[in-house]
Amino acid sequence: MTQTLVGAPAAGRLHPGGEGGKLPGAFRLGLLRGGVEIKQFFRAKEAVVFTFALPIVMMTMFASIFHDKIQGAGITVSQLYVAAMLGAGLMSTSFQNIGIGIATERDEGNLRRLRAMPMPRSAYFFGKLWLVLVTGVAETALLLAVGVAFFDLKLPSTPGKWFTLAWVLLLGMIACSLLGIAMSSVPRDAKSATPIMVLPFLVLQFISGVYISINSMSGWMVKVGSFFPLKWMCQGFRAVFLPDRAKVLEQGGDWELGRVALVLGAWCIGGLILCLTTFRWKGRRDG
Amino acid sequence: MRGLRKAYKDHVAVNGLDLDIRRGEIFGILGPNGAGKSTTVEILEGHRSRDGGEVEVLGEDPGRASRQWKSWIGIVWQNEVVSGELTVAETVRHYAQYFPDPRDLEEILHVVGLTEKAGARVTGLSGGQRRRVDVAVGVIGRPELLFLDEPTTGFDPAARRQFWDLIRSLADDGTTIVLTSHYLDEVEALADRLAVVVGGKVVAEGDPATLGGRASAQATVSWLAPEGPREYRTDTPTGVINDLAAHFRGEIPELTVSRPSLEDIYLGLIKEQETAA
Known part of the structure; x- marks a missing residue:
């Protein structure tokens, strides 16, 4: 195609510089998109409050109601909840916000406009990932602050644990964002986006050990939960924030960090494939 | 180019x-x-x-x-x-x-x-x-x-x-x-x-200006006759007005000369298609 362009009717073009003006690259456009996404997100006050406050409220509720010591694990139930809510909070800023956001943008015709722009599709996804990076890290920091201040949460003591925190955060974020992008094609319009995104997420939180600890759930629930990334994100966070004695509460009696990385990594790749194959710019009304 | x-x-x-x-x-x-x-x-x-x-x-x-x-x-x-x-x-x-x-x-x-x-x-x-x-x-x-x-x-x-x-x-x-x-x-x-x-x-x-024969279409001359409003479609509106002027001996009441508007032509075209279909 580029070759025919050079031979295309160039005389009388509005751009006397000819093809001289270069189109910005995907990475640069992705950064620009990210900037705009972040700006828009933080200006929608209600959504900001909801996104950040909900996990904190949930964490405060659960961790305050259930605060007994767990026999033989050397931790309190509150600590367990804080670690689990980190996972759920991260998934809400990625999966839920991205899915609802894109479905709304599609319905309002913003995607159609973007598609008409001389922009590679990857720049759009990059922009979303930047938004998730900023909101996800902010969300995590807030939850950590509240956890440390009120619920005996200890910040990671070794560089190794900080490293684990970083990769669980990053892989979880990417996996859930890609899933959110893929899932955004399901809702018919902006109105149906919220229930369609929130309901499965809510179920997933229950079967992934966010509200109810893994060892008190029936086998099939754990099996289904183990298929999705949330369970593994929470497990990764428990490995970072709980003392090693608490391993006994895990399904395998261990943190299984290798498996955590494997499952999250697999979701990153699978999510990417799902995104590329199912993503559509047009809404159903666009035909 | x-x-x-x-x-x-x-x-x-x-x-x-x-x-x-x-x-x-x-x-x-x-x-x-x-x-x-x-x-x-x-x-x-x-x-x-x-x-x-x-x-x-x-x-x-x-x-x-x-x-x-x-x-x-x-x-x-x-x-x-x-x-x-x-x-x-x-x-x-x-x-x-x-x-x-x-x-x-x-x-x-x-x-x-x-x-x-x-x-x-x-x-x-x-x-x-x-x-x-x-x-x-x-x-x-x-x-x-x-x-x-x-x-x-x-x-x-x-x-x-x-x-x-x-x-x-x-x-x-x-x-x-x-x-x-x-x-x-x-x-x-x-x-x-x-x-x-x-x-x-x-x-x-x-x-x-010329779509659908608009420029060459018949003009409509309308005026107010003693017995009520009258309309006349013609290829020669100037001649019609001359005759009317002679008849009224001066001003012709509520005189207008119109050619079909783009809208008339457009609606005509659509009607034609609907009848054909």
Whole structure:
């Protein structure tokens, strides 16, 4: 195609510089998109409050109601909840916000406009990932602050644990964002986006050990939960924030960090494939 | 310079439609709802795939358009309204950054009449003002070819006139403009040439002044006779008026001479098609 362009009717073009003006690259456009996404997100006050406050409220509720010591694990139930809510909070800023956001943008015709722009599709996804990076890290920091201040949460003591925190955060974020992008094609319009995104997420939180600890759930629930990334994100966070004695509460009696990385990594790749194959710019009304 | 060439055939909604739009002209597309004009335009924009025929827009097939090609195209969609929490200036500036050679932000805000609203959030604007943001975003990239689909819906009369001036100045700069509109006066005021699309086909194409034999059609002379209003269709209105003047010995009460308006011609064409179908 580029070759025919050079031979295309160039005389009388509005751009006397000819093809001289270069189109910005995907990475640069992705950064620009990210900037705009972040700006828009933080200006929608209600959504900001909801996104950040909900996990904190949930964490405060659960961790305050259930605060007994767990026999033989050397931790309190509150600590367990804080670690689990980190996972759920991260998934809400990625999966839920991205899915609802894109479905709304599609319905309002913003995607159609973007598609008409001389922009590679990857720049759009990059922009979303930047938004998730900023909101996800902010969300995590807030939850950590509240956890440390009120619920005996200890910040990671070794560089190794900080490293684990970083990769669980990053892989979880990417996996859930890609899933959110893929899932955004399901809702018919902006109105149906919220229930369609929130309901499965809510179920997933229950079967992934966010509200109810893994060892008190029936086998099939754990099996289904183990298929999705949330369970593994929470497990990764428990490995970072709980003392090693608490391993006994895990399904395998261990943190299984290798498996955590494997499952999250697999979701990153699978999510990417799902995104590329199912993503559509047009809404159903666009035909 | 080679003229811009577009032609394609056999789409479900568009049945063997041929069009040639020349570089630098304002081309109007008229047609009733569901006639296939939006489909046609969307195919030209590269937003809809076609089932058959050949299309070439600015030397490329829009169905396989490159990014470079997209940077030459500007689109203002029907019913579209920019939304979001950005200000007017932020929105337009953001989209400017996608293009290699965008227009000046201040200049474009001035021509669409939004200079004073530059710092306002888009969400807080009136419908007509948001529409102007759409237009600003559509032309910010200095497009070679601009698609306007019902661009002035929701504009007040003064804003419409202002918008027409903007379109004319873009055309004077050499922008090719494809305009679809329900407002016949808009098409008449702006278009160099136009096509009427009915049932997925072009049923008439030409200059707005001569379309469908408009210039040579019979004139209607009407006046108020003592027994009531009278009308007379004729090829020689001057002769009729002479006779009337002699009859009334002076002023002819409520005299008008009219030729069919674009609307009359247009409605006539549509009726013809419906009867034929």
